[in-house]
Amino acid sequence: MGSLIEIKDNPAQEGFLWTRVDELVNWGRKNSLWPMPLGLSCCGIELMAMIGPKFDLARFGAEAARFSPRQADLLVVAGTLTWKMAEACRTIYDQMPDPKWVIAMGVCSSSGGMYDSYSVVQGVDSILPVDVYVPGCPPRPDAVIDAILKLQKKIERERPVELLLQGANTDEGIGTRRFDRAPNRGVPTTRSHEFLPPGQVSDR
Amino acid sequence: MTSTQERVQAALDGLQASISSARDGMPTITVPADKVREAVQRLKERAGFETNTLVTAVDHYPAEPRYELCWQFLSVSMNDRVRLHARIGGDQPAIASIIDLFPGAAYSERECFDMFGIVFTGHAGLKRLLMPEEYDHFPLRKDFPHHGIEPDRLYREWDRKRRERPSNTAFQQEQQEEGAR
Ligand code: SF4
Numbered sequence: 001m002g003s004l005i006e007i008k009d010n011p012a013q014e015g016f017l018w019t020r021v022d023e024l025v026n027w028g029r030k031n032s033l034w035p036m037p038l039g040l041s042c043c044g045i046e047l048m049a050m051i052g053p054k055f056d057l058a059r060f061g062a063e064a065a066r067f068s069p070r071q072a073d074l075l076v077v078a079g080t081l082t083w084k085m086a087e088a089c090r091t092i093y094d095q096m097p098d099p100k101w102v103i104a105m106g107v108c109s110s111s112g113g114m115y116d117s118y119s120v121v122q123g124v125d126s127i128l129p130v131d132v133y134v135p136g137c138p139p140r141p142d143a144v145i146d147a148i149l150k151l152q153k154k155i156e157r158e159r160p161v162e163l164l165l166q167g168a169n170t171d172e173g174i175g176t177r178r179f180d181r182a183p184n185r186g187v188p189t190t191r192s193h194e195f196l197p198p199g200q201v202s203d204r
Numbered sequence: 205m206t207s208t209q210e211r212v213q214a215a216l217d218g219l220q221a222s223i224s225s226a227r228d229g230m231p232t233i234t235v236p237a238d239k240v241r242e243a244v245q246r247l248k249e250r251a252g253f254e255t256n257t258l259v260t261a262v263d264h265y266p267a268e269p270r271y272e273l274c275w276q277f278l279s280v281s282m283n284d285r286v287r288l289h290a291r292i293g294g295d296q297p298a299i300a301s302i303i304d305l306f307p308g309a310a311y312s313e314r315e316c317f318d319m320f321g322i323v324f325t326g327h328a329g330l331k332r333l334l335m336p337e338e339y340d341h342f343p344l345r346k347d348f349p350h351h352g353i354e355p356d357r358l359y360r361e362w363d364r365k366r367r368e369r370p371s372n373t374a375f376q377q378e379q380q381e382e383g384a385r
Contacts, residue, residue: 084336086359090366118343118352119335127359 021161030155033062036072040079043106043138047078050141062148069095080108081121090127101131103147106138208284215250219243232287240290241300248305253277259312261320265346269293301326319344
């Protein structure tokens with residue numbers, strides 16, 4: 001790598017630091033995550049505990065919880081996502097500027113959990129790309145902090161410059177190369193023709 | 205002092221009401237479906253039950269008549285409660301609304317409509333309470349599968365509109381790429 005200015009014998013003494021742009025950008029991104037807490041039910045309480053002084057998320061640079069998606073880059077879906085709320089959740093995700101990451105906190109948002117039911121989204125990955133899943137009902141705040149550390153490791157491996165040069169210059173493409181179309185799986189598939197015939201009562 | 209049951213019996217005189225005592229000791233009245241409004245009015249005016257605490261239904265599918273409606277009333281002054289039952293059936297179950305007598309029943313009736321599809325005639329604002337308004341099904345009916353019937357339909361419709369919005373450049377680009385291929 002060349003240098004734009006002439007370097008005398010010992011660069012370190014003159015206040016120079018050599019690094020790769022990728023690493024500098026990733027270092028900045030991973031240590032200043034701004035979470036958007038989407039506390040939908042009981043898990044939201046643990047999320048608050050995590051940001052509070054006892055567990056102190058500020059140690060990992062992610063304590064600046066923003067209640068506007070425009071200012072956040074980490075969506076924490078904490079709780080039971082219903083199909084009625086799914087539109088709002090996806091809108092919040094769309095409104096967050098790129099680069100952005102998603103943590104599915106708790107079994108409800110990871111897989112639907114115990115709500116094996118008509119009103120609950122069976123895993124937020126039906127509607128959003130998820131980076132880290134946190135099991136537990138609810139997960140302890142330490143588990144979510146662990147998820148944030150894992151996410152930081154994941155961010156370290158990203159190649160923002162390469163993606164930029166590839167011209168992934170769409171609304172959702174810059175930086176993390178996220179796609180508009182979320183993987184779709186796990187949507188319950190009962191259709192109208194599977195209605196029970198009269199006289200037969202479901203034993204569920 | 206007369207017992208609750210005698211008081212209720214006297215109030216509902218001539219309505220083909222059968223009164224029994226439930227296992228929890230609460231007097232339970234069963235009336236024909238077309239006499240419900242009259243019975244509720246008499247309970248309020250003659251027997252002194254001035255509060256409605258519950259409107260709900262039970263689905264006895266596949267028995268006919270299918271739905272058993274249940275109202276509960278409370279008399280604060282006499283510390284009494286009664287339960288009123290009526291059976292209705294058919295594809296379009298309907299029953300008279302009681303919100304002109306008990307305005308507080310409006311929400312319970314909306315919930316009952318939302319979950320069982322029972323139409324309360326005379327209820328002006330009868331629309332869904334919990335499920336989205338465009339939802340087609342009635343989840344607490346016994347023939348409704350517990351996974352639901354296409355639970356994601358409304359979301360998918362919304363999602364398609366969102367993608368096709370002209371401002372969604374990512375989607376437009378994707379479409380063009382797909383077209384070029
Ligand atoms: S995972 Fe458990 S604690 Fe979290 S929202 Fe679901 S039910 Fe509540």
